[in-house]
Amino acid sequence: MQQPAPVYTDPRTVYLHIPFCTNKCYYCDFNSYVLKGQPVRDYLDALEREMEATVKRTPPAAIETFFVGGGTPTVLLPDQMEHFLRLVRTYFPDRADDCEFTMEANPGTTDPEKLAAMFEGGVNRISFGVQTFDQGLLERIGRIHNVDDVYRSLENARAAGFRNLSIDLMFGLPGQTIGQMEDSLDKALRLDLQHYSIYALKIEENTLFHTLYERNQLPLPEEEDELGMYLLTMEKLKANGYAQYEISNFAKPGRESRHNLAYWQNRSYYGLGAGAHGYIGGRRHVNIKGITPFIEATRQGLPRLEENPVPREEAMEDFMMVSLRVLEGVSDADFRAQFGVSLTEVFGSLLDRLAGEGLLEADGYRWKLTERGLLFGNEVFAEFIGTLS
Missing domain, CATH: 3.20.20.70 (Aldolase class I)
Structure with a gap:
């Protein structure tokens, strides 16, 4: 593995x-x-x-x-x-x-x-x-x-x-x-x-x-x-x-x-500058977009337009949507390392359905897009939106 x-x-x-x-x-x-x-x-x-x-x-x-x-x-x-x-x-x-x-x-x-x-x-x-x-x-x-x-x-x-x-x-x-x-x-x-x-x-x-x-x-x-x-x-x-x-x-x-x-890999990152997005400490933010408003906002503190915590279930959905973009796919070890539970425990029925439709395939402990799934990636990713909420 x-x-x-x-x-x-x-x-x-x-x-x-x-x-x-x-x-x-x-x-x-x-x-x-x-x-x-x-x-x-x-x-x-x-x-x-x-x-x-x-x-x-x-x-x-x-x-x-x-x-x-x-x-x-x-x-x-x-x-x-x-x-x-x-x-x-x-x-x-x-x-x-x-x-x-x-x-x-x-x-x-x-x-x-x-x-x-x-x-x-x-x-x-x-x-x-x-x-x-x-x-x-x-x-x-x-x-x-x-x-x-x-x-x-x-x-x-x-x-x-x-x-x-x-x-x-x-x-x-x-x-x-x-x-x-x-x-x-x-x-x-x-x-x-x-x-x-x-x-x-x-x-x-x-x-x-x-x-x-x-x-x-x-x-x-x-x-x-x-x-x-x-x-x-x-x-x-x-x-x-x-x-x-x-x-x-x-x-x-x-x-x-x-x-x-x-x-x-859904890892945390700093996002700096006008309109930049960041993901730190389980919170996502987007900065103020306009040049002058951004400049003025930094005089008062962090120039945030929005900042929100990401619930665990949403983070799991996000993980699947971004990780499946990589042709190597997503492994149970990667998922368990971030969330402490197995991939199939959370998404097993959905993964099986997408596999039945020829869009995903299991490769050992890893799930990835099939050749057909590669051509319909956006449809696959959309299946994970709101699955847990």
């Missing part, structure tokens, strides 16, 4: 949110704001106040993973980047020897000077939001980088010393064909990166794409074509030596995103 995932009473994972972007992509519903005219230094000062209050309330142990998301964190100027990373080092100084420190980046926003500041500040993994290698599609989804920016940014990152690089790709984009997806995959794989995240487009409310969709003005691929893109993705990544370790993520051995795995 495999050893259970580590269970800590204190968080070993830190998420930090930089909410600024050069522009708003047409599909994006993240808590992000166009950079021009924003009080960046005031925001960083507010982030420092939140860090100080947070570590005073919950002192950190040795941190195993950091993730800086956005927005586009790499829109920070080199001196702002140095200042930001110095703050992180100040308030989270104790780090595991193999600490993973990821920063999201947009191609074209990482010149050598900024990359040097990132590398010297402790960042050792970059995730570039490429989305597609088709220039026409990039323009159609509101991205402002071009394909040449992708190659130049990766070349600069390697020259700066980065050896753990990932890119995001999307499929199911408006007007996208299976042929275009295959071309993007081929170009991406020729880069020989350590990690690829490949997601289906999701139409979110409060986005331009949602408005166009409601007007029937968004020419999305047919469902069978979108499924074909996903099947093609799995086939090509596997053929090129990448393990699919999660529904949308592929990595070379040992290069999985350990930060995201902490989420999928």
